[in-house]
Amino acid sequence: MRNGKKYMKLTAVGAAVLALTLAGCGSNGTTTTAAAPASGTAKQTQTVAAKPPVVHLYMDIMTGKMINKKGWPMISPADFKVPAGAxxxxxxxxxxxxxxxxPQDAAKYAKxxxxxxxxxxxNGKEITSLNPKDVSHTITxxxxGINIPIPVTSTTEVTFKAPDKPGTYAWQCLAPCGTGKTGMQGPMVTNGYMVGNMTVQ
Known part of the structure; x- marks a missing residue:
C-alpha cells in the first residue's frame, strides 16, 4: 500500500504540473493568469498580450553573372512574410x-x-549614410519611409519594425543597377529581382 500511495502522490503532482503548463499555452498569443481570490469574492483573471516576436531575415544580393542572366542582379528572397508589429x-x-x-535627384536614398x-x-560598423557614389543597391x-542603402561586397545588418496593420508592402531597389539607358529597366521593374513584397499577417 505504501508504494500505491507514493504512486498516487506522484500522479497528482504530475497532473498539477501538466495543468500549469497547458494553462500557459494559448493559441492566440496571449497569456492568462489567475489572481488569488480574496475571501468571499469571485475568482478574477487577467489577460496579458504577448510581445510581438523578433524575426531574423537573411537576403543575398547576387549578380546577373551568378544567376546566368547578364545585367539582372537579384535580391533573394524578394518576397517574405512577417507577423504584424514584429x-x-x-x-x-x-x-x-x-x-x-x-543621380542627384535620388541622393536621399544614400541615407x-x-x-x-x-x-x-x-561589416560591423554603424553608419547613417553612404556617399551616393558608393551605393550598390537599396532596399526601399x-x-x-524605410530606406536601406547597401555598399559593394558587404554584409549589412539593420533592424526595423513591421507595420501593425496587415497588408502587402512593396520594396524596390532605387539605385540604377538594371538595364536600359537609365539603368532602371529590366530587373528594376521585375518582381523577384530588384522588386519584392513584405506581407504582414
Whole structure:
C-alpha cells in the first residue's frame, strides 16, 4: 500500500504540473493568469498580450553573372512574410562588387531611414549614410519611409519594425543597377529581382 500511495502522490503532482503548463499555452498569443481570490469574492483573471516576436531575415544580393542572366542582379528572397508589429532583424549579404551611383535627384536614398536609430551596420560598423557614389543597391519601402542603402561586397545588418496593420508592402531597389539607358529597366521593374513584397499577417 505504501508504494500505491507514493504512486498516487506522484500522479497528482504530475497532473498539477501538466495543468500549469497547458494553462500557459494559448493559441492566440496571449497569456492568462489567475489572481488569488480574496475571501468571499469571485475568482478574477487577467489577460496579458504577448510581445510581438523578433524575426531574423537573411537576403543575398547576387549578380546577373551568378544567376546566368547578364545585367539582372537579384535580391533573394524578394518576397517574405512577417507577423504584424514584429521586430525585424535583417542581414543582407551583397556579392555585387559594382556600384550604381545615385543621380542627384535620388541622393536621399544614400541615407538610412526608418530603421532603429536611422542607422545600419556595414561589416560591423554603424553608419547613417553612404556617399551616393558608393551605393550598390537599396532596399526601399517608400510607403513605410524605410530606406536601406547597401555598399559593394558587404554584409549589412539593420533592424526595423513591421507595420501593425496587415497588408502587402512593396520594396524596390532605387539605385540604377538594371538595364536600359537609365539603368532602371529590366530587373528594376521585375518582381523577384530588384522588386519584392513584405506581407504582414
Amino acid at each position: 521586430t525585424i532583424d535583417l542581414t543582407i549579404r551583397n556579392f555585387d562588387d559594382g556600384t550604381a551611383a545615385l 538610412v531611414a526608418g530603421t532603429n536609430n536611422n542607422n545600419e551596420k556595414v 519601402f517608400t510607403q513605410l
